[in-house]
Amino acid sequence: MSPFLNDDPLGVTSGRSRRDPxxxxxxxxxxxxxxxxxxxxxxxxxxxxxxxxxxxxxxRARIFFPNMDTRSEVNERNRTELxxxxxxxxxxDCFVRxxxxxxxxxxxxxxxxxxxxxxxxxxxxxxxxxxxSGSAASFDRAGKYNFAxxxxxxxxxxxxxxxxxxxxxxxxxxxxxxxxxxxxxxxSGTRGTEADxxxxxxxxxxxxxxxxxxxxxGMSRDERGQILDAxxxxxxxxxxxxxxxxxxxxxxxxxxxxxxxxxxxNDMQRGLxxxxxxxxxxxxxxxxxxxxxxxxxxxxxxxxxxxxGDGDDPSDPADPTQSILPYEDVFSGGNMVQxxxxxxxxxxxxQPHENEMAFLDWRLRMMARGMDMxxxxxxxxxxxxxxxxRWVGEELDEMxxxxxxxTQAPWVDWAWFMTIGPEIASGRLREPKIPDxxxxxxxxxxxxxxxxxxxxxxxxxxxxxxxxxxxxxLLSRERYHGSQGADWQDETWQSLREIKKIxxxxxDEFEFSDPIIEIILxxxxxxxxxxxxxxxxxxxxxxxDEAQRKQEEADLTxxxxxxxxxxxx
Numbered sequence: 239m240s241p242f243l244n245d246d247p248l249g250v251t252s253g254r255s256r257r258d259p260x261x262x263x264x265x266x267x268x269x270x271x272x273x274x275x276x277x278x279x280x281x282x283x284x285x286x287x288x289x290x291x292x293x294x295x296x297x298r299a300r301i302f303f304p305n306m307d308t309r310s311e312v313n314e315r316n317r318t319e320l321x322x323x324x325x326x327x328x329x330x331d332c333f334v335r336x337x338x339x340x341x342x343x344x345x346x347x348x349x350x351x352x353x354x355x356x357x358x359x360x361x362x363x364x365x366x367x368x369x370x371s372g373s374a375a376s377f378d379r380a381g382k383y384n385f386a387x388x389x390x391x392x393x394x395x396x397x398x399x400x401x402x403x404x405x406x407x408x409x410x411x412x413x414x415x416x417x418x419x420x421x422x423x424x425x426s427g428t429r430g431t432e433a434d435x436x437x438x439x440x441x442x443x444x445x446x447x448x449x450x451x452x453x454x455x456g457m458s459r460d461e462r463g464q465i466l467d468a469x470x471x472x473x474x475x476x477x478x479x480x481x482x483x484x485x486x487x488x489x490x491x492x493x494x495x496x497x498x499x500x501x502x503x504n505d506m507q508r509g510l511x512x513x514x515x516x517x518x519x520x521x522x523x524x525x526x527x528x529x530x531x532x533x534x535x536x537x538x539x540x541x542x543x544x545x546x547g548d549g550d551d552p553s554d555p556a557d558p559t560q561s562i563l564p565y566e567d568v569f570s571g572g573n574m575v576q577x578x579x580x581x582x583x584x585x586x587x588x589q590p591h592e593n594e595m596a597f598l599d600w601r602l603r604m605m606a607r608g609m610d611m612x613x614x615x616x617x618x619x620x621x622x623x624x625x626x627x628r629w630v631g632e633e634l635d636e637m638x639x640x641x642x643x644x645t646q647a648p649w650v651d652w653a654w655f656m657t658i659g660p661e662i663a664s665g666r667l668r669e670p671k672i673p674d675x676x677x678x679x680x681x682x683x684x685x686x687x688x689x690x691x692x693x694x695x696x697x698x699x700x701x702x703x704x705x706x707x708x709x710x711x712l713l714s715r716e717r718y719h720g721s722q723g724a725d726w727q728d729e730t731w732q733s734l735r736e737i738k739k740i741x742x743x744x745x746d747e748f749e750f751s752d753p754i755i756e757i758i759l760x761x762x763x764x765x766x767x768x769x770x771x772x773x774x775x776x777x778x779x780x781x782x783d784e785a786q787r788k789q790e791e792a793d794l795t796x797x798x799x800x801x802x803x804x805x806x807x
Contacts (some may be wrong), residue, residue: 308479370671401475401485
């Protein structure tokens with residue numbers, strides 16, 4: 239008996255009721271609504287649903303999503319399995335490894351710049367920050383990363399493992415140093431099940447704020463671990479859910495596709511290698527010839543002789559196969575057996591088929607999309623024209639800048655606070671002088687962040703446009719230098735210091751006259767020197783040429799005190 243009423247293959251009854259249009263015969267032989275087999279009304283809205291995706295239909299498979307509480311969406315067991323798979327692909331799959339390394343490299347690093355009204359303190363804080371963060375020995379407890387390279391590692395860990403934990407420590411001289419824990423070192427261990435507010439090694443309050451972290455040694459999950467207050471650590475992760483206590487590996491939606499691609503390509507490779515190893519075979523000139531069987535037996539006898547047999551006994555143990563010639567005998571100096579009316583042929587194959595390669599291309603593009611990256615940015619960028627390459631570059635740049643705002647910028651603020659704070663507390667760095675009106679809103683923790691330079695496929699055109707915008711006050715120096723990954727004040731002040739040094743050298747060392755100094759500075763400062771110098775006195779230009787000639791002669795003249803004495807005088 240068919241499980242469907244009236245032998246309807248789709249399970250749609252001929253006498254549908256208005257409330258239950260789909261019915262199935264249950265184990266007791268009674269008709270039951272289809273919703274009873276799909277979890278009742280909790281899954282589908284039935285025919286009254288405003289969205290077809292919320293309705294039960296036999297035309298597509300049911301979507302099952304077991305947990306709506308994002309705090310426990312990924313438990314410790316699932317996270318461990320995701321981490322194991324992600325690390326396997328990072329270690330062994332070139333495509334996945336390339337995506338992760340490219341992402342971390344292009345994320346690069348942001349740099350903090352003090353932003354208080356006290357310019358003297360800003361300069362002092364810059365110097366202290368560069369001293370403490372520029373060296374791996376002074377910034378990292380393990381001595382592996384400085385402030386810039388640690389950001390690159392954090393970006394890599396957030397995508398590969400899902401998250402990581404940064405904990406400040408105190409060096410013997412009282413300065414702050416960072417300690418980095420990987421995602422597998424955060425876990426419930428044997429103590430995390432004692433309370434319901436622990437989720438995979440993180441204790442949160444009712445609003446989702448992290449209160450505690452449980453740090454494991456990383457060698458075993460069967461340990462109690464060490465509880466750390468959340469105010470003394472930073473969990474670096476991309477939170478895609480409001481109540482999410484921990485990050486999830488970005489490779490999670492890629493792993494199934496990655497396994498499929500590896501299996502398909504491995505099978506393709508085995509087939510190609512096998513066809514290359516078994517590349518020759520014998521074929522008769524005329525299979526309808528009555529001598530065909532005789533020729534085949536003659537060939538087998540010759541093969542047996544090649545194996546060392548006498549060629550007469552069909553059961554000769556020296557020839558267990560009686561039909562093949564070793565690959566080594568063909569390509570390592572052996573002679574191919576010749577037989578009358580038999581032609582050696584090369585085994586050719588049309589594999590892999592173009593449809594298979596198109597399928598693989600589609601899977602790889604979907605894997606890139608799963609990483610929120612334009613597929614062309616990591617796969618076949620050269621197939622695009624100039625306009626589409628610009629579009630892909632802009633999309634990639636916007637994705638990276640959004641990631642920096644969401645994940646990188648809060649960590650940079652925290653790292654500044656944890657590094658400069660101890661310097662002020664110890665008295666090595668004074669607090670900035672802040673006006674009373676701004677004291678509640680601005681302090682030593684106030685910074686700006688300089689992000690890496692924007693990506694461009696046409697730097698010449700865009701560079702000229704930005705220079706014109708700065709000259710015409712349509713673009714501030716802060717935004718211009720910020721787009722180049724630099725601080726406008728550092729760059730501008732350094733340029734002014736260079737001009738000052740040049741002016742001092744022109745006056746004191748070269749002793750040029752004021753008109754000559756004016757010409758040289760005009761050439762240094764004007765984007766188009768001809769527009770400024772052309773209006774100067776021609777006599778001054780001639781004087782400049784004469785000064786240059788005299789300087790060249792002076793460079794070639796040996797001073798009197800350096801002339802060697804004549805030994806005969």
